[in-house]
Amino acid sequence: MRLGIHTSISGGFEKAVQHLVALGCNACQIFSRSPRGGKARGLKEDEVIRFRELCFINDIAPVAVHIPYVLNLATSDPDMHKYAAQMVREDMERADALGAIYLVLHMGSHKGNGIDKGLRQVALALNNALKKYQGNTVLLLENTSGAGTEVGYLFEHLKSVLEMLEIDKSGICFDTCHGFAAGYDLSTGEAVNETLGQFNSIIGIDKLKLIHANDAMFPLGSTKDRHADIGAGYIGATGFRAFLCHPLIKDKPLILETPAASDADWKRNIEALKVLYPVP
Ligand SMILES: [Zn+2]
Numbered sequence: 001m002r003l004g005i006h007t008s009i010s011g012g013f014e015k016a017v018q019h020l021v022a023l024g025c026n027a028c029q030i031f032s033r034s035p036r037g038g039k040a041r042g043l044k045e046d047e048v049i050r051f052r053e054l055c056f057i058n059d060i061a062p063v064a065v066h067i068p069y070v071l072n073l074a075t076s077d078p079d080m081h082k083y084a085a086q087m088v089r090e091d092m093e094r095a096d097a098l099g100a101i102y103l104v105l106h107m108g109s110h111k112g113n114g115i116d117k118g119l120r121q122v123a124l125a126l127n128n129a130l131k132k133y134q135g136n137t138v139l140l141l142e143n144t145s146g147a148g149t150e151v152g153y154l155f156e157h158l159k160s161v162l163e164m165l166e167i168d169k170s171g172i173c174f175d176t177c178h179g180f181a182a183g184y185d186l187s188t189g190e191a192v193n194e195t196l197g198q199f200n201s202i203i204g205i206d207k208l209k210l211i212h213a214n215d216a217m218f219p220l221g222s223t224k225d226r227h228a229d230i231g232a233g234y235i236g237a238t239g240f241r242a243f244l245c246h247p248l249i250k251d252k253p254l255i256l257e258t259p260a261a262s263d264a265d266w267k268r269n270i271e272a273l274k275v276l277y278p279v280p
């Protein structure tokens with residue numbers, strides 16, 4: 001079982017790894033910079049080497065970097081679009097330096113220009129970001145909850161962007177809360193089977209590289225991106241058990257993004273997932 005949390009790097013990369021180890025994690029997700037955007041400080045060579053070393057020693061893999069929330073890849077505004085592509089490129093390089101194999105992307109909102117245009121803008125931004133790129137980062141599109149004019153809430157949206165990308169080093173990060181909020185039921189064994197079957201036939205399960213394991217604070221189809229503790233939301237323990245035990249999900253790395261004010265919150269959610277995880 002590969003299980004990690006989204007952890008803060010505000011105390012430095014070394015502290016971040018210590019935090020993961022203390023919680024018993026063997027996977028992780030970080031921001032490589034402030035999630036609110038702005039210019040990122042350069043990464044120092046010794047800190048990135050130390051980070052990679054510590055992840056290796058402590059068997060933390062995969063490491064995923066999440067792009068800042070503020071970016072909108074789906075925008076038709078030329079300046080915002082260019083900025084988003086630049087930030088993605090920077091984060092791809094930062095991910096490479098940190099030894100992170102995945103860069104998780106929020107696709108953003110079309111703001112009234114329509115889903116198709118929004119999806120084309122996402123692919124264009126990513127193709128621009130990828131120009132002459134020779135690193136190892138695999139781009140992962142994260143499904144959205146479909147709030148407002150967000151794109152990427154249907155499996156068909158994700159598939160269409162993957163098809164427009166000029167690389168094959170790409171895949172999907174599936175967020176259970178977002179999927180449920182977008183109308184993909186995960187609350188029963190039957191529903192999980194139906195949802196994962198759809199994913200498999202539309203996108204293909206081999207494209208699923210990472211799971212954001214979050215329960216949902218609002219009912220099916222709410223479009224609200226509000227995460228709840230594992231088992232305490234509308235997906236519930238039954239839904240999570242069915243999801244984790246499903247043959248299509250077996251061995252996929254799990255990252256928790258549940259609300260956490262303290263380590264006790266993380267520990268409770270880690271324990272909740274472990275209890276529901278199928279015994280090998
Ligand atoms: Zn997520």
Ligand SMILES: [Zn+2]
Pocket residue numbers: 175177178225226227
């Ligand atoms: Zn979310």
